[in-house]
Amino acid sequence: MTSENASPGTPPAHPLHAESERHASWLELFFDLIAVAGVAQLAHLLHGTPGAADLGLYCLLYLAFWTAWMCFTTYGNVAADKVHTRAVLIGMFGLAVMAAAVPGVRTEHARAFALAYVLVRVLASRVWQSRGEVVADWPLAQLSVGVVPWIVSLWAEAPARYWLWAAGLAVDLGFTFALSRTRVLARAQEEWRKHAAAGRGRAHPRPAAARFDARHLDERLGLFTLIVIGESVALTVEASSEADWTSRLGSLAVGSFVLLLALWALAVRRTCGVPLLGFGVLAPRFALPLHCLTTGALGALAASLGGAVEHVGGHLPVGMRWLMCGSVAVFLAVGVVAGVASGRGRRWALGAGAPMVVAPVLLGAFAGRGAPAALVWALVVVARWPWVYDRLASRRDGRSVAPE
Known part of the structure; x- marks a missing residue:
C-alpha cells in the first residue's frame, strides 16, 4: 500500500510491493x-x-x-x-x-x-x-x-x-x-x-x-467501500420512496445521508477504504480483514437505515436499534485500531477513539424511547467526533489541519 500521501512518520509500503500508475480496469x-x-x-x-x-x-x-x-x-x-x-x-x-x-x-x-x-x-x-x-x-x-x-x-x-x-x-x-x-x-x-x-x-x-501493486490495491479497496456506501444510499432511497413523506421522514432521510457522508469521509477520503488507515501502514494480511469488517458493517447499517423508515413515526424495535448502533460501533472500532496503527497516539485513542466506540453502544442500550431520526442524528455526532477532536487538538497545540 503506497505511502505517497502518508503523513510524516508513516512507514513505507512493503518492500516487495510493486507500485505503478495503473488504475482499476x-x-x-x-x-x-x-x-x-x-x-x-x-x-x-x-x-x-x-x-x-x-x-x-x-x-x-x-x-x-x-x-x-x-x-x-x-x-x-x-x-x-x-x-x-x-x-x-x-x-x-x-x-x-x-x-x-x-x-x-x-x-x-x-x-x-x-x-x-x-x-x-x-x-x-x-x-x-x-x-x-x-x-x-x-x-x-x-x-x-x-x-x-x-x-x-x-x-x-x-x-x-x-x-x-x-x-x-x-x-x-x-x-x-x-x-x-x-x-x-x-x-x-x-x-x-x-x-x-x-x-x-x-x-x-x-x-x-507475488508482487502486489500497492497503489492499485488501495484503489480497489477504496472503490469497493465507496460502492457499498452508494448501495446504502440506494437502499435508504428505495425505502423512503414507498413511505409517506412527512417531516419526520425528511429528518430521518437527511440524517441517514449525512451519517453515510461522515462514514465516507472516514473510510475513503485520504484512506484506502478502511477508516483512518494511512497508506502503507499495514501489510495486506492485516489490512484486508479490517476492510472486510468495515464493508460488512456498512452493509448491516444500510439494512437498519432502510428498516428505520418503516418505523419513522414510532420507536425502533430492539433488534433493529442494536443493528444500527452495533454496525456503527464496529465501523468506528476498526477506525480506532487503524488510527492507532497509523501513528495516532494514546491521547488520541482515549480522547477520540474511546468515545466513538462507547457512545454507539450506550445509544443502543438506552435510546429505545427516542425517535429513529433522533438516533440517526446522534450517530452523526458520534461519527464526526474524530474530526471535532482533531480541530480542538490543533487549536490547543497551535497546529494547522488540512481542510475537510
Whole structure:
C-alpha cells in the first residue's frame, strides 16, 4: 500500500510491493459491481427485526462473498494486463449466482450458493498455477482446502450446513494468519523441489513471491467501500420512496445521508477504504480483514437505515436499534485500531477513539424511547467526533489541519 500521501512518520509500503500508475480496469469495476450486488442482497437478510441467527447468517455469507471477491481482486492486482479475462468473467458469473441464491439461501437455494462458492474458489486457486507465484501476503487467495467443508455441505441440512460453511472459512483464515510470509514461500518452494525431483515440476517455474501493486490495491479497496456506501444510499432511497413523506421522514432521510457522508469521509477520503488507515501502514494480511469488517458493517447499517423508515413515526424495535448502533460501533472500532496503527497516539485513542466506540453502544442500550431520526442524528455526532477532536487538538497545540 503506497505511502505517497502518508503523513510524516508513516512507514513505507512493503518492500516487495510493486507500485505503478495503473488504475482499476473496466473489467475490475464490473466485477466489483457484481460483488456489491451480493452485498445488497445480503442486507435483505436483516430486514424487519433481525435476531442473532439472522445476524450470524449475514456475517457468514458476507465473509464468503468478500473472500471470493478478494481472491480475484488479488489475482487482478498481481496479473495486471496479463489477467485471463475468461477466468475473471466465470468468477463474476459465480458471484452473480451466489447473489441470486441469497433470498432462498435458507431453503432450496442453499446448495446453489455453496456450489457457486466452491467453483469460484477452485477457479481462483487454479489461475495461479501457471504463474509460478505464491501470494505469501494473502495465502487465502490460493488455498482451496477450505472448500472441502463446503462440498460436504451439499449433502447436509440446516443448521449443519451453516456450521460447515463457517468451518471452511475458519480453515482458510486460520492458515492465512498462522503461516508467516516466509513460511508460505518456503513451503511452496519445498513442494516444488519434491515435484521436480520426481519429474513432475519441470513444466512450472520455481515459485516466487507475488508482487502486489500497492497503489492499485488501495484503489480497489477504496472503490469497493465507496460502492457499498452508494448501495446504502440506494437502499435508504428505495425505502423512503414507498413511505409517506412527512417531516419526520425528511429528518430521518437527511440524517441517514449525512451519517453515510461522515462514514465516507472516514473510510475513503485520504484512506484506502478502511477508516483512518494511512497508506502503507499495514501489510495486506492485516489490512484486508479490517476492510472486510468495515464493508460488512456498512452493509448491516444500510439494512437498519432502510428498516428505520418503516418505523419513522414510532420507536425502533430492539433488534433493529442494536443493528444500527452495533454496525456503527464496529465501523468506528476498526477506525480506532487503524488510527492507532497509523501513528495516532494514546491521547488520541482515549480522547477520540474511546468515545466513538462507547457512545454507539450506550445509544443502543438506552435510546429505545427516542425517535429513529433522533438516533440517526446522534450517530452523526458520534461519527464526526474524530474530526471535532482533531480541530480542538490543533487549536490547543497551535497546529494547522488540512481542510475537510
